[in-house]
Amino acid sequence: MYSLYNALLIQHSKQLTSIRCAEQTIAQIHRYFEDVVLENNLSALVIEGLPLMPERSLRDLARVREIGRAAQRAFFFVGHTDALNNLPLRVNEQDREPILLRRAPEDTVFERFVVIADARFSALLASVRNTEEDGAESEGDEVIWTFEPDVVYSALEYLMARVAAERPFQAAGFSTAVRTSMPKATSLQLTVSVTTKLARLLQEQAGREIAVNRIATAIRNSLELDSILQTTVNEVGRALNVQL
Structure with a gap:
C-alpha cells in the first residue's frame, strides 16, 4: 500500500509541494504540529505514523502519553517490533490511552506523519524516505504539509481504508473516531x-x-x-x- 505521503501527492498534486529535509528537521516539524494540540488545549483527533524504533527514550514515551492525554482520541501507527508495543502508554487510570495500530511485518516503508482534525484546526504533515535507482537511501526525506481541510479529509479517508485493510478488528473504532472529527475549518x-x-x-x-x-x-x-x-x-x- 502507498505511504500517506505518496497517496496525497497523487490525489492533490496541485495543492501540495514536496521539499527535501533532513530527518532531524522533519522530526522537529512533527513536534511543532504536536505542540499545537498540547499548547492550545485542542480536543482533537490526532493520528500519527512513527518510524520504527526497537528502543524508545523516556522522552519519546512521555510525548506519546502527553498526546494521548490531551487529544480527544489519539492513534499511532507503529512498526511490528516497535518498543511502544511493550510499554505502558498511560500513567493514571483516568488518562485517555493512545491506541496503537501495528503495521504489518512486511511493511518496511520509512514514513512519518501526523494528522490533526478539530473543529478549530486541521493540519497534516507527511514524509517518506525514498531510495535512489541504485537502491541506496536518498539524502534527506521528502516531506509535505498543509492546513487545508480538504487535504486533511483525504488523508483521513486514506487512513480509514488502510486500517480496514491492515487492522480490520480495529477498523470500526477508528472509523467512528474519524467520522466524528472531520475537519471543517482551520x-x-x-x-x-x-x-x-x-x-x-x-x-x-x-x-x-x-x-x-x-x-x-x-x-x-x-x-x-x-x-x-x-x-x-x-x-x-x-x-x-x-x-x-
Missing part, C-alpha cells in the same frame, strides 16, 4: 503560528547546509590546514549567527 491564528516556526526552522537548515557546502569547497580547494580550519570556524559562526 484557525488562521494557529496556522500562522506554526508556519512562522516552520519558516524559521527551514531558514536555519538552509544556513547550515550552505555552511557545510562552503567548508567542503574549502577542503577541496586548499591543502593548507590553517586555511581549512579558519573557513570552518567562519562558516560555523555564520550558521549560528555568532562571532567566533
